[in-house]
Each structure stands twice: as C-alpha cells, then as structure tokens.
Amino acid sequence: VTRAQTPRLRAGTVARRTAEARTCIYCLRPRPVSSFNREHVLLKALGRFRGSLVIRSACRQCNQYFGDSVDRIFARGSLEAVLRFEIGLKPAEEITDLISSRVAFTFPSGSYRGLWLEPISDNGRIVLRPLAQAGFATRSGGWLYITAHALDRLTALPAEADVAGLKRVLAPTAEGYDQVLALLRRLGVNFTSHGPLPNPEGWGEVEPEIKAEVDLITRQCVAKMAFNYMACTLGAGFAFREDFNDVRSFARHATGPSYEIVTESQTPILADDERSRRQTYGHLIVIQWDNVTGELVSLFSPFNEMTYRIVLCRHFSGIWRPISVGHHYDLGAMTVGRLFGSSLKYAR
Numbered sequence: 519v520t521r522a523q524t525p526r527l528r529a530g531t532v533a534r535r536t537a538e539a540r541t542c543i544y545c546l547r548p549r550p551v552s553s554f555n556r557e558h559v560l561l562k563a564l565g566r567f568r569g570s571l572v573i574r575s576a577c578r579q580c581n582q583y584f585g586d587s588v589d590r591i592f593a594r595g596s597l598e599a600v601l602r603f604e605i606g607l608k609p610a611e612e613i614t615d616l617i618s619s620r621v622a623f624t625f626p627s628g629s630y631r632g633l634w635l636e637p638i639s640d641n642g643r644i645v646l647r648p649l650a651q652a653g654f655a656t657r658s659g660g661w662l663y664i665t666a667h668a669l670d671r672l673t674a675l676p677a678e679a680d681v682a683g684l685k686r687v688l689a690p691t692a693e694g695y696d697q698v699l700a701l702l703r704r705l706g707v708n709f710t711s712h713g714p715l716p717n718p719e720g721w722g723e724v725e726p727e728i729k730a731e732v733d734l735i736t737r738q739c740v741a742k743m744a745f746n747y748m749a750c751t752l753g754a755g756f757a758f759r760e761d762f763n764d765v766r767s768f769a770r771h772a773t774g775p776s777y778e779i780v781t782e783s784q785t786p787i788l789a790d791d792e793r794s795r796r797q798t799y800g801h802l803i804v805i806q807w808d809n810v811t812g813e814l815v816s817l818f819s820p821f822n823e824m825t826y827r828i829v830l831c832r833h834f835s836g837i838w839r840p841i842s843v844g845h846h847y848d849l850g851a852m853t854v855g856r857l858f859g860s861s862l863k864y865a866r
C-alpha cells in the first residue's frame with residue numbers, strides 16, 4: 519500500500535510544480551508564475567498602441583534590469599528618442615529629458631555648418647537655439663565650432679582652427695557669452711567683436727543634423743525588443759532553443775560573440791519604400807531567414823527611420839521551416855497590424 523501510494527504522490531507533486539513554474543526566456547531560470555509580468559515587446563516609450571504585442575515569458579528580475587538600464591537610455595538618448603518628440607509622442611516641455619551627451623544637433627549648411635544647437639521648449643513647440651560656443655575659420659575654408667563645454671576641456675585649440683583668422687562667439691545668454699570669452703582667453707585667444715553676426719542661411723527652414731549615439735546600449739535594447747518579438751510571434755518554446763543563446767546573452771548581459779549581433783543601415787524594410795521616401799512613420803518589425811547567409815534575422819525599424827538588423831541565430835540546428843512574420847505599429851491609428859511577406863524587401 520505504501521509503495522503504491524508513494525509514486526502517485528510524487529507524480530502529483532511534479533505535475534503541480536510544472537504547472538506553477540515557468541522558465542524565463544532571458545535568464546533561463548524556472549521561476550514561479552507570479553515572478554512573471556506582462557511586458558510589452560516594444561518599449562512603451564515608442565507609443566501606446568491598441569492590440570500591442572506583449573509577452574509573459576520574461577521574469578520580473580530580467581524586465582527590471584532592462585527597465586533600469588538600457589530601456590531608459592534608449593528612450594532618452596538615441597535617434598528614436600528625438601523622433602518621439604518629432605512625432606508628438608512626448609510633449610515639447612519634456613525636451614530636457616534628452617540625454618545631451620548622446621544626442622547632438624548641428625546646423626547643416628553654409629558658414630554655420632557644424633554650429634551646435636540645443637532644443638528648447640517654446641510655447642509647446644520645440645525650437646533650436648545655439649549653445650554657447652566659439653567658431654573659428656579653418657585653414658581649409660570652412661568653420662569649426664567648439665562648445666563652451668568642450669573648450670573648457672581643451673589645453674590647446676585644434677590645429678585646423680586658424681587662431682589668427684576670423685572668429686565668432688555665440689551664446690544664448692550674456693553670461694554664456696562672457697564664459698566663452700573667458701575660456702578663449704585661457705587658451706590665449708583674444709576676441710574682439712566687430713558687430714552682429716550674419717544670420718545663418720535658411721535659419722528656421724532647414725532641418726538640423728542629428729547625431730545620435732548607436733552604441734552597445736542602443737544595440738542591446740534593440741536586440742531585446744527583437745528577441746521579445748520572436749518569443750511573442752514564434753513562441754517562448756522556440757526562444758528557449760540553444761540556437762538563440764548568443765542574442766539572448768547579448769540582450770541580457772551585453773556579452774557578445776565575435777560577430778556583430780546588431781548592425782544598422784538606412785535600407786527600408788518595406789518593398790515600396792525608398793531611402794528618402796517612406797510610406798509610414800510607424801514602427802516596422804519582421805523576422806525572416808536571410809537567404810544569402812542562412813541566418814535567422816529580425817529587421818526592426820522604429821519610426822521607419824533607421825533599420826536595425828539583429829542576428830537571432832547564425833546556424834539553426836533544428837529542421838528548417840519557412841518563417842516570415844512582420845508587424846506594423848501604426849502611429850496614426852495607434853494600432854498594430856500584420857505585415858505580409860510579399861510587402862517586404864530584403865534589407866541588409
């Protein structure tokens with residue numbers, strides 16, 4: 519009697535444990551179901567959509583790690599962070615949330631080309647104004663602009679600045695102006711103003727140049743969203759495969775293999791899009807086989823601007839099957855819809 523009962527009890531215990539535990543797709547630890555929360559595939563900072571894709575297969579600890587580190591920096595210090603303001607996902611008053619060391623704005627043309635600008639909020643609009651800085655005519659005929667912040671860190675001016683030639687000082691405030699003069703004096707440069715500066719050609723009409731950091735943090739965050747997307751569309755069971763350990767540990771620990779997991783390009787995802795003409799400013803994300811390299815890749819283009827190519831797996835060990843999934847996050851209707859294979863262009 520005792521013998522007969524014991525195995526049944528054991529079997530019952532095992533079965534209950536299996537039902538209550540779930541394995542996290544990132545840390546691969548089995549944890550109680552209560553340790554998993556509902557997580558959006560794409561950062562909520564990229565918009566709140568009806569029918570948004572979510573996963574329940576990443577544990578709280580892993581989600582907490584992403585939220586406290588890469589997500590915050592991506593949301594505030596990337597090209598996409600700037601686009602959030604351009605599209606109106608974030609109010610102009612919050613423009614100071616941008617991490618200025620990761621995103622820079624410069625004037626694009628003429629003698630003010632390279633002039634450093636800062637975005638400020640002005641009655642619900644974002645306007646750009648020059649930072650406190652000095653400009654030097656260069657020996658090659660252009661101008662070199664250096665912010666007060668950068669001047670403060672210099673021990674000598676760069677060789678290309680013609681110290682004896684024309685100079686400009688610009689600042690949004692009188693204090694800023696005096697600060698630049700003091701910094702120039704410290705570097706042995708005397709500056710005398712010869713009256714007001716000419717207006718930049720096309721000021722207020724031309725688009726500024728945006729330089730945004732695409733670094734390990736950006737790539738890590740992008741890889742996480744692509745991996746979330748894979749777990750959501752192809753299933754957590756598929757995401758557990760060892761084939762995906764490289765992208766998994768890159769997203770979770772920033773430890774990478776010798777090859778690049780995330781690369782970026784200007785190639786659009788949609789077949790009918792051109793580099794400079796896009797059909798949507800919504801987010802596009804797809805997973806497909808790269809029929810040249812044999813890799814399983816995700817292409818992800820937030821705001822249909824820059825396209826990130828994420829290698830999910832280099833050499834798939836399972837049985838090959840056709841995989842082609844894609845979604846469009848429509849920023850006009852704030853809905854999420856499927857993309858179909860025929861509308862996709864192969865982007866590398």
Ligand SMILES: [Zn+2]
Nearest residue numbers: 542545577580
């Ligand atoms: Zn986890």
